[in-house]
Amino acid sequence: MKKLICLCLCICCTVTAAGCTAGDLVEKYIYHQDPDTASENVSDKPRIYMDEVTGMLQDFTGSQLTLKTEEQTYTFDVSQATLECSDGMISGDEISVIYEGQLSDTDSDTSTVKALKVVDEFHKTEELKDRTAHCAIVSLTPNTITIKAKNGKTATYPITGTQQYYQNGIAAGNWVYVHFKGKFGKSGDDASNVLDASHVKVVSISDIDPIQLPDPTPTPEPSDDQTEPDPSTVPKQFRGVIQSISNNVLQVLPNTSSTSVNLDLSQLPCYFPGGIAPGSGVSVYYTGEDFSGESMEGISVSSVSGDNPDNMSQHQMNFTVSGTILGTTANTVTIQTGDGAVVTCLTENAQNTSTSGLALGAGINITFDPALSRESNIYTSIKIQDA
Structure with missing residues (x-):
């Protein structure tokens, strides 16, 4: 032994x-x-190469992205990849595409590789900066605002779920501050007066900077005077659901009615913490006669305030966006809205009852949570339904 x-x-x-x-x-x-x-x-299977390429995001169409590096400009099919960037898909952001296969520094062909993930670049040389545009309103819809600068250049910004406060009301020609992240896309004509803002993230819009909300109106102290106050001077409110907005006209369906009413916001203070999304709730403050549910006659509206998603549970969430599917990835769907915005939403963990299979060209309606996308242009979906 x-x-x-x-x-x-x-x-x-x-x-x-x-x-x-x-x-x-x-x-x-x-x-x-x-x-x-x-x-x-010994396995006779071919070796699988995995690598990553880092660059600046130039464009995103819903299932393809364009990335510019120091050597090349690549266009990747990301229909089978997951999008995991903390800021979403913002033009000008430094990102990395993790892929399977091999790329060449001298050839922009990506047909031989498979994109797996799109993530934040770990060693960013340039962080996205908060930028401000001070311009005049040209038009306003639920998902877009078009503004014009002093130099004559115009841009249409995506504003789905964006916090908005207008102390002096909403009207064409009023000047506003638009706070956003990202860079303008490259237009086909360098001399064009139209800037491409389709893939920036708008953080807030207001006619004062910084945003300062007024203090709540205090409740009057009880008076020893037994005289009944004039009912027409007592502040009142009614609740409703936003249907749409076009420039200064907000269409609201009151909770007590089946008929929508139009509110002129051109001279009214109004605050929309989660954007002006169809389906979301709104409070209309007024004095005058009691609101009948149909006619605004005898009523003087003093201000309008939308629901605050920060104070709502997912079960209560009612902010919606609708459109036609442009493309999908492994965890997102991108739609084109009726008012021209391109909106990308996460599909994972969402209740999906759409019968379309999220096919290209299908119409869908998405309930989303604006509070979870304050800094990102990829929105967290709660429900996905057929439009």
Whole structure:
């Protein structure tokens, strides 16, 4: 028994002295055995290469993205990839595409690779900066605002779910501050007066900067005077659901009515913490006669305030966006809205009852949570339904 132990120790010492590892011995065994036996142990599958490329996001169409590096401009099919960037898909952001296959620095062809993930670049050389545009309103819809600068250049910004406060009301020609992240896309004509803002993230819009909300109106102290106050001067409110907005006209369906009413916001203070999304709730404050549910006659509206998603549960969430599907990835769907915005929403963890299979060109309606997308232009979906 002692001789056997000594023999084992000698063998171990010999192996160590020769600088061999267990892996070396296994490899030596495999490649020095009978060729027929070796062929059964060595896989004949091709080697899978995985790599990443880093650059600046130029464009995103819903299932394809364009990335510019120092050497090349690549267009990737990301229909099977997951989008995991913390800021979403914002033009001008530094991102990385993790892919399977091999790319060349001298060839922009990506047809031989498969994109797996799109993520934040770990070593960013340039963080996205908060930018401000101070311009005049040209038009306003639920998902877009078009503004014009002093130099005559115009841009249409996506504003789905964007916080908005208008102290002096909403009207064409009024000047507003638009706070956003990202860079303008490259237009076909360098001399064009129209800037491409389709893939920036708008954080807030207001006619004062910074946004300062007024203090709530205090409740009057009880008076010793027994005289009943004039009912027409007592502040009142009614609740409703936003149907749409076009410039200064907000269409609201009151909770107590089946008929919508139009509110002129051109001279009214109004605040929309989660954007002016169809389906979301709104409070209309007024004085005058009691609201009948149909006619605004005898009523003087003093202000309008939308629901605040920060104070709502997912079960209560009622902010919606509708459109036609432009493309999908492994975890998102991108739609074109009726008012021209391109909106990308997460599909994972959403209740999906759409019968379309999220096919290209299908119409869908998405309930989303604006509070979870304050800094990102990819929205968190709660429900996905057929439009």
